[in-house]
Amino acid sequence: MELPLPETLRRLRAHTGEQDLNPQVLAAKTALPESTVRALLRGDDLPQDTVEERVCDRIKRLADAYLSSREKRLSDLVLEVHERLGISTKWARQVLKGEKMPSVPLLHDLVAFFRVEGGEAFFTAPPADALNRVLLPILTKYENPEQDPVTALMEKFGIKAMDLRHHGSMTRGQLENLLEGVIKSVMPPKGDTSR
Incomplete structure (x- = not known):
């Protein structure tokens, strides 16, 4: 409605x-x-x-x-x-x-x-x-x-409008590499409890 x-x-x-x-x-x-x-x-x-x-x-x-x-x-x-x-x-x-x-x-x-x-x-x-x-x-x-975690991440980093999954200009592997880099940049390394 x-x-x-x-x-x-x-x-x-x-x-x-x-x-x-x-x-x-x-x-x-x-x-x-x-x-x-x-x-x-x-x-x-x-x-x-x-x-x-x-x-x-x-x-x-x-x-x-x-x-x-x-x-x-x-x-x-x-x-x-x-x-x-x-x-x-x-x-x-x-x-x-x-x-x-x-x-x-x-x-x-x-x-x-x-x-x-x-x-x-x-x-x-x-x-x-x-x-x-x-x-x-x-x-x-x-x-x-x-919501979809990929969408949430893309919104968080200001790239929702560039969601390339729907436009076919980024392969699945390229998208995974992009997201892996984003996740690594915001997650503490294993064993690091300072965050």
């Missing part, structure tokens, strides 16, 4: 206060305007929007973030989308600028291109649902701390 946003916020604040509620970070994770995230965190009502407005705005925000993080120009991204997704450069430019609503198959392809979680709902969900989707795993971390 998924909690509504106000309940998620109430329970999360009971665990952490405002620690995990950085509006700038949450805006980046949801492709929502920071002002919208701040309003949702305050419990404000938002003006109604349409699915088309949401989709176009979130694609534009993702495209802008993509360009900023890679120091590229829009023309570079347009060409990349054209080549990888097989759409015309004109259509790619209009979609990436938030001027045109993509088709469902193109929206599906954009989910993969931008590597967003939540599928097409990332683009279509109302703002409160989009924010809640990002906050629920944080709440789960506090309310259900039992």
Whole structure:
């Protein structure tokens, strides 16, 4: 059962206060305007929007973030989308600028291109649902701390986002060597009781 946003916020604040509620970070994770995230965190009502407005705005925000993080120009991204997704450069430019609503198959392809979680709902969900989707795993971390030990270690050392087990770019042996090194760095040597 998924909690509504106000309940998620109430329970999360009971665990952490405002620690995990950085509006700038949450805006980046949801492709929502920071002002919208701040309003949702305050419990404000938002003006109604349409699915088309949401989709176009979130694609534009993702495209802008993509360009900023890679120091590229829009023309570079347009060409990349054209080549990888097989759409015309004109259509790619209009979609990436938030001027045109993509088709469902193109929206599906954009989910993969931008590597967003939540599928097409990332683009279509109302703002409160989009924010809640990002906050629920944080709440789960506090309310259900039992988790896969590999995931816990990777989170502890700030490499959760680089969990290479799921992407196939690290062999099992390489992952074992990595984890063995991490474990050795935090465990006292045998016979050492000073820790």
